[in-house]
Amino acid sequence: MKRPEAPIERLAARAFRVPTDAPEADGTFAWQDTVFVLAEVEAGGKSGLGYSYTAPAACGIIADPLAPVVLGTDVFDIPLLSVSMFRAVRNLGRAGLCSSAISAVDVAFWDLKAKLLDLPLADLLGIERRELPIYGSGGFTSYDDARLAEQLSGWVERDGCAAVKMKIGSEPARDLDRVRVARQAAGRAELYVDANGAFTPQQALSFAQRFTEFDVSWFEEPISSDDFRALHALRDRFPSQMALAAGEYGYDPFYFRRMLEAGAVDVLQADITRCGGVTAFLKVAALADSFMTPLSAHTAPALHLHVGCAVPRFKNVEWFHDHVRIEHLFFDGAPVPKHGRITPDFSRCGLGLSFKEVDARRFSI
Secondary structure, three states: OOOOOOEEEEEEEEEEEEEEEEEEEOOOOEEEEEEEEEEEEEEOOEEEEEEEEOOOOHHHHHHHHHHHHHOOOEOOOHHHHHHHHHHHOOOOOOOOHHHHHHHHHHHHHHHHHHHHOOOEHHHHHOOOOOOEEEEEEOOOOOOOHHHHHHHHHHHHHOOOOOEEEEEOOOOHHHHHHHHHHHHHHHOOOEEEEEOOOOOOHHHHHHHHHHHHHHOEEEEEOOOOOOOHHHHHHHHHHOOOOOEEEEOOOOOOHHHHHHHHHOOOOOEEEEOOOOOOHHHHHHHHHHHHHHOOOOEEEOOOHHHHHHHHOOOOOEEEEEEEHHHHHHHHHHEEOOOOOEOOEEOOOOOOOEOOOEEOHHHHHHHEO
């Protein structure tokens, strides 16, 4: 039976600013709020949603140039829509803000397509697994030791996480003591550290060697994630039990291909809200599979849930403190962990998310 056509009738975006529940910082940045940009698309009598954690200016990009090139196009033709959007921002610069805006819109297309077919998105994509392991992520450098320990132990004891991650690098002199506190709080769980590119290669190697005392098994962005050659050199000298992870700042599949070709990582990270949405995330997953490299989803757990169930070599999804708060504030249907895992609600179509208009209104920009 031929499917009905569903030309896109409306594309719109809104921005919201959500204060953090305490000051937050990592190895290279500090913040006190998070901006959430919601994209909504309508076709065939239904609507789809997507979002990104970016700047309010993404709303302007969605209004123009993205909306003019997608309106009237069949929402089932998502590869065509993706190409059209990236061509539309050619002279603006693809990476960063433009890619984040495109990501939100692309996710909305997939959500709508699945709803029009009356399917959960994971079923539409094809399921390889029905649940995803999560790791608790936060442990900001702005936290004192008591809050650090409370947060990490909570993820292990309350949510059943088998791994937890903390930030390091803003005050290197404190990092060993903070990692010691985290190791005690995490108990038997794996301990990950994330420097957000704060270190030189020499500092990173020194810390990696010293972190073995605390059984750190994952060192994320020890140096700039753009320096593939230096990442490869570090990886060759890292302790054998410690994985080097990076990739969250990849804004197109070409970046990930170059990272993999350089042998820069043990675990490839990708962010559906930055890399180009579901369409691009599927391409990144295929690249990781071709290089036999595990893939980890960076933050935004509610958006990664369905696509993570469909791609090969999927390792885990980041249960990031800020985004978990926002996704539960803004959506009915946001995932809830059980025994360290999250599972799609297969009784709901698309992403399974319903936007809470009333609850979100007070954060509107």
